[in-house]
Amino acid sequence: xxxxxxxxxxxxxxxxxxxxxxxxxxxxxxxxxxxxxxxxxxxxxxxxxxxxxxxxxxxxxxxxxxxxxxxxxxxxxxxxx
Numbered sequence: 001x002x003x004x005x006x007x008x009x010x011x012x013x014x015x016x017x018x019x020x021x022x023x024x025x026x027x028x029x030x031x032x033x034x035x036x037x038x039x040x041x042x043x044x045x046x047x048x049x050x051x052x053x054x055x056x057x058x059x060x061x062x063x064x065x066x067x068x069x070x071x072x073x074x075x076x077x078x079x080x081x
Contacts, residue, residue, distance in 0.1 A: 013045035016076050025052040025081040031061040033073035
C-alpha cells in the first residue's frame with residue numbers, strides 16, 4: 001500500500017513490478033476512483049517496468065470500491081500467464 005501524493009504513481013508501479021515474476025507474460029487491470037489521468041500514468045509506468053504485458057485494462061471502479069478508497073484511489077490486479 002502506498003500513502004501520500006508525491007510520486008505515488010511511480011512508487012506504486014515499482015511496488016507492483018517488484019512482486020511479479022518478470023520472466024512471464026502478465027495481464028494487468030487498473031481501477032481508479034475519479035483518477036483517470038493517474039490510472040493512465042500508472043498503466044504507462046507499468047508497461048515501462050514490465051517487459052511482457054499482454055493486456056492492460058483501465059476502468060473506473062464501482063461504488064462499492066470507491067466508498068472505501070475514495071476519490072483518487074488506484075488499484076491493480078495482475079494475472080501471470
